Amino acid sequence: MKTSVIARAAAAVAVLGTALLAAPGGAQAAGRDGTCDSGEFCLYYNSDNAGSVSDFTTSISDYGDTQPSCYEFKGAGNGQGLCVKNNAASVWNRTGGSVTVFYNSGYAGDSQTFAAGAKGNLNATLKNENASHRLGGGTSTKVDMSDALYVGGGGRLTTGFDGYVNTPGRHEGIDFAKASGAGVKALLGGTVTNVVEGGTSLSTIAVYNATYDKTIIYLHTNPLDSVDTGDSISKGQQIATEASRGASATHTHVEMRLGRRTLAAKSVNDPVLDNPNPNPFWEARGYNVR
Structure with missing residues (x-):
């Protein structure tokens, strides 16, 4: 009996030893399960690493805008089930290298880099304005405005800022064009301060x-019925379709104005520029002005 007990104990120790040798030294990445x-x-x-968490083991060039295709917050807490894009406030980098969060999809635009092991809040530019992240580095590539403005890309710049050639006055924005009916997207998130349908005007x-x-102002489009004054919209969200309302040709006029505004500055037949050159602003947001 005594020999049998000793034998069983020895076998148990052997099994335990094997299990200990096989066990990892610490918690390892277990896939996207809502635990960091x-x-x-x-x-x-x-902020401050609170609320629902979304965990990643790879770089993501575009979190996606809508369910069910977007990357969502998986952990318990505030925000669970919402898309990660333009909804994150803080991070924890538990990888072995630096990770950079970007304002635009495709690792473009303003960015913030977190060292290995770092916890922190996204800065004022990136908080709730996050579109991609890259593990191991922060190389940024810019996106053409003519692509970013339209669903599916493929637009073209037709008239630059202060670029009138055959029209009297000073052009206060940048004109882009694509086929009539093409989806028009917001180049910057924010609050809608004015929507004028236009019709033939x-x-x-x-x-x-x-x-x-x-304030970013879009002229000549056909605004979506779902876009109303007071709405909060995200960068990349479709807000209209391409049209020619109040213009002789189909295009979208994009105008940057200082402060909170509701209307564009006058361009045609007005010899004075009210707006500053917007190109440096757009370039700082990760866009090529083309």
Whole structure:
């Protein structure tokens, strides 16, 4: 009996030893399960690493805009189930290298880099304005405005800022064009301050961004029925379709104005520029002005 007990005890120790040898030294990345494991980069819905978490083991060039195709917050807490894009407030980098969060999809635009092991809040530019992240580095590539403005890309710049050639006055914005009916997207998130349908006259969509204290105004489009004054919209969200309301040809006039505005500055037959050159602003947001 005594020999049998000793034998069984020895066997148990052997099994335990094998299990200990096979066990990893610490928690390892377990895939996207809503827990921030070692080896993962994690985005949190709230500041100070609070709220629901979305965990990643790879770079993501575009989080996606809508369910069910977007990357969502998976952990319990505020924000669970919402898309990560333009909804994150803080991060925890549990990978072995730096990770950079970008304002635009495709690793473009303003960025913020977090060292290995770092916890922190996204800065004022990127908080709730996050579109992609890259593990291991922060190389940024810019996106052409003519592509970013339209669903599916493929637009073209037709008239630059202050670029009138055959029209009297000073052009206060930048004109882009694509086929009539093409989807038009917001180049910057914010609050809608004005929507004018236009019909056969000039249409207007004005979107104020408090972070930059600037209003982006879109003219000549056919505004979507779902876009109303007071709405909060995200960068990349479709707001209209391409049209020619108040213009002789189909195009979208994009105008940057300082402060909170509702209407565009006068261009045609007005010899004075009210707006500053917007190109440096757009380039700082990760866009090529073309």
